[in-house]
Amino acid sequence: MNQILSTDSMPPPRLGPEGDLRRIRSNPDFWYPVAWSRELKPGKTIGVRYAGQPIALIRPKEGDVFALEDRCAHRQVPLSKGQVTGQSVQCCYHGWAYGRSGRCIDVPYLGKGKLPNGVRTYPCREQDGLIFVFPGDAAKAETVPLPHLSQVANPAYKTRRFGRHVKCHYSFMHENLMDMNHQFMHMKQMGQMKPRFLGQDSGPGMIEARYTFARTGGKQPIGEALVFGQKRDNSAKYAHRDVMTIRTEYPYQTLKIQSEGEDPVMDLWIAYVPQDAEELTNRVFGLLSIKRPKIPGLLDAAWPFLVAFTERIFREDREIVELEQAAWNELGGDHNQEVFPVIQNLRALLARCGIPAGAES
Template identity: 60%
Template structure:
């Protein structure tokens, strides 16, 4: 099928995200030693198990016996025991023990197993590979902002949003929506500087022209004071680059000297069988100012500022999802070329039913 045909016939909100990538499905801090929790990747229910010793592992969140969630079970050694009858499963998903059967009967019944998932921890997140496990070692692991760079300070954000994951990609890629954030950002206008596309990525670059004197405190503390002179053409103070490298999204801010001052990593993970909700896993790294401890002083201000921005985005994408529900399909009339290229990317790399 040619791309033009795909654009005409495919409703982007019905395109599932490809499972053949590494996806975060929980924060490391959510899973204590000797415990298990359950999470969804789309229609797949997954149990994450952290033994008292050793790394986290991930299994299908259903006992092979009665389909009860293993996330309700008990962690013992390097296995998890179903809460119902005590069937025990190891890291590979193989059933290790059925406690009420004798040894000979156990040997015959232990052919039961559940699916296991490639699993690893990085950047304070637990990742799984929900697709073909044979591809896991060949697929590049995402770069997680600047979490390992001591020159930056990183905060986590994790809003759960009641919308299809594609709305989130469109929201960040299209910086023309700054009017939405006028109460937080003041009066600014995005200036599109161009973009690039490839088989697995779309990138857009912007600067911002301030059209009023109001400048948020968090912005002023990080980037310095920007004055507005209506009689002069404003210089490009910072360049904001948004890049979707399927299936992740990143944002970079470089100052006028070309130095990186802020980086965002975001993954939007479908967390329900309906596909109409997703969990955001975000890492926001900010360059530490030269003044010692200044970043720690401004950190709470930055947190409040970014949370308000995210809440406004959350509200509007959820309104978009409700409109799709009510209209019975995608009625968007997109006119911004880079967003249309983004939509092509998400369709062409996703799973179309």
């Protein structure tokens, strides 16, 4: 009989007591980006999502953005379809109005003494072109810091903002980026680059993997050349000089490429924000910073190539993680057979920092 142990008879996932990693919900007690600043004009409101919760972001003509539950207390239609007046938003349907605190401050056809309950408000911050909310326990928002967005504010770097909706659990995104053996998949874009794993590090809520790469075939693509600022020699003395460090610092992720003692040539900050209640889709917010080379204007001129290059890479990654999610859906659970220790540790970290499904308060 020519059958080998199939996935159908595979043992359950190795997470131990944590259960199926794809059923672990993101921990809401962090600041999550939910929109780019440029998406929300003064005097306007837009609707966004975190883990199935609809959130209205409101930017008054004067003053900071604020965030309310995106369901009118009256009939649950989106407040983000409404009108911004001063420091309040008025529901488009019957005109109920809410202030920054979520309190209902006017029902046009009702006495002021009878005003009904309002809606939930979310702590909200804006920084470096991103709007963040704190979907968890609002009392903790003051003590949990906003993430540091790498080189975004550093004039020595040029930053690309990118992102898409991806139809998978956020954990697939973390694993994809940290396991550089998936370089195999990008061979057409990158040529044959053999990763060498240098080691890992971990701390509370953090894990980091380090790699070098040697080109074993193919030409260096122009997009990659731009990242490194120069066309590298393929000879042995240059191989393994640049170190790539990928770090999950829950719930964010970063990837840096740098030579010892030098500033990173590339510095990526990225977050995967669950969209639906089951957290099987996510919206990506990525900030890709490239160190400006010495020749002024060179990076700007070459920017369209870099954009196209990174888009192609990102499309391949998106396709594969969505296929992983589709397999999970079909099999009704996680059948991964993970053999790479740093990814095993990453999975344990994500399970430990998240919330098991059904355990939400």
